[in-house]
Amino acid sequence: MRWSRIAPQLALTPALVITAVAFVGSIGWTIYLSFTRSRRLPEYGIDWSEWGRQYDRLFRDTGWEISLRNLIVLGLGSALAIVFGFILAAMIDKEKRGESFFRTVFLYPLAVSLIVTGAAWRWILNPTLGAQSFLRSLGWDVDFNWLAQGDTAMYAIILASVWQSAGFYMALMLAGLKGINTEIWSAAKLDGVPLWRVYVEIIIPMMKFTFITCAILLSLGVIKAYDVVVAMTNGGPGQSTWVPAYFTINALSAKSNLGYASAAAVMMLVITLVVFIPLVALTVWQQRKREAAR
Template identity: 70%
Template sequence: MAIRWSWASPRIALIPALTTTAVAFLGAILWTIWISFTRSRRFPEYTIDLSSWSRQYERLFNDSSWTTALGNILILAIGNALAILFGFILAAMIEREKRGEGFFRTIFLYPLALSLIVTGIAWRWIFNPDLGVQNFLRGLGWESANFNWLADTRTAMYGIILASIWHGLGFYMALMLAGLKSINSEIWSAARLDGVSLWKFYTEIIIPMMKFTFLTCAILLSLGVVKTYDIVLAMTNGGPGTSTWTPAYFVVNSFGARGNIGYASAAAVIMLLMTAALFLPLMLVTAWQARRREERA
């Protein structure tokens, strides 16, 4: 009886959490998918017109604002990938130079303590031509200095990327540093004795050994990019025009400003599919690599 209770008790304890997940998470997803096939506007309607069930999706992919949002996601993904690269470089530098490791780790992790809203506001001040870098440079005599990126449709996204990299750099550095510390110290000693160049040592030995760390960073980056909203709201509020809209911003705008819950639900469903398309392959690769490692062990 004691054995049976020890088997059943943890499963009984999980019932409230599983119920909450099923109702609040899976239920909300199914509800959103259903609403996306209806003609719902400010208030939800639950009748699906089979003659025009794809109406919201057809409107969505003919909307230039949605096309801009999808393009911006690609730009954000490529730009924010630099945070992983720079994070690895910083981690390698800190790992090689042991002195001051705690100090530099704290300095680079500090931006992570700030919310994306606060980060966005701070960087909006930095890009402000009357208060930020442009005003400072012109005060030094560089009259042609132009750092008003957020006012230009061609450079506004790059300003958001710069702020995003600053915010997330310390996090990826910490992950990379943990990965570097997990490598056997004898490998470092053997490479030095064999006279392996620093470039070959990292590109041919260290980076392949850290593939799981890079995969983890890629998964977290992809999830963060798809749901980018806070920093866009704080820095540009989607402007100039719609040049910095992202899918998450599009969803909130469709529901809040346009008052169209069916249209917003269709965009949210596409966001869900994008997340699954990015997340699931990376998870499958990670699981496959982990299984191969276990089989070799």
């Protein structure tokens, strides 16, 4: 009996050790290096008279300021994926015919990596080969060269990101809609309540946990966004599409400044915690509130 209680703990020990070393240890190592003058190779001595040198330089860097601004734009724009995901889920849920087909079609972009997604959309937005050329061949005088203009390049990245992830959020929303009691729909129909009011006043509040889950996953994806930026613009034109992840990798690879890249990575961790912890706390609070009401 005693062995049956110890065995699961022993089985989990390797995973816990790997997590402690590879995850927690890496975070601690990165935080430590952010206080050093490490360049191409790590230096473990800290000059305590200038221990915050890397962070002071980071906060005065125009590239970092642009990265944070683009992060906000990308986060707000990518939230459309949740909106479109809910709309698609509602349409599929109401129209039973062809549900499996449409669910597969909308989920298909998720099977494509962000690198491939970025490359495909770079081709679509190519003025000589993509959408602009096609529309002009039909006689429409349009300018669809978003990637070449600094003020529209981020919108092109948002468009590609929403296209790639909307199907995933649709699947989550569809699972949430399937869990709603069908009697609610019947009662609303008998009372003559408009469909939009049923969604706004009943269905969406009942799916708040699904929306919070989607928000958590979306925020984590936006903060670590890198692949699609590299594939579509490689940070250009200029620095117009830099995001924190791109800034960090650029500081490490192009500038060969390990200490500076570590400081940027630590700030990315801080941003993640600032966004992630309130959402998780809200989820826990809502769950306890539901359990207390039972």
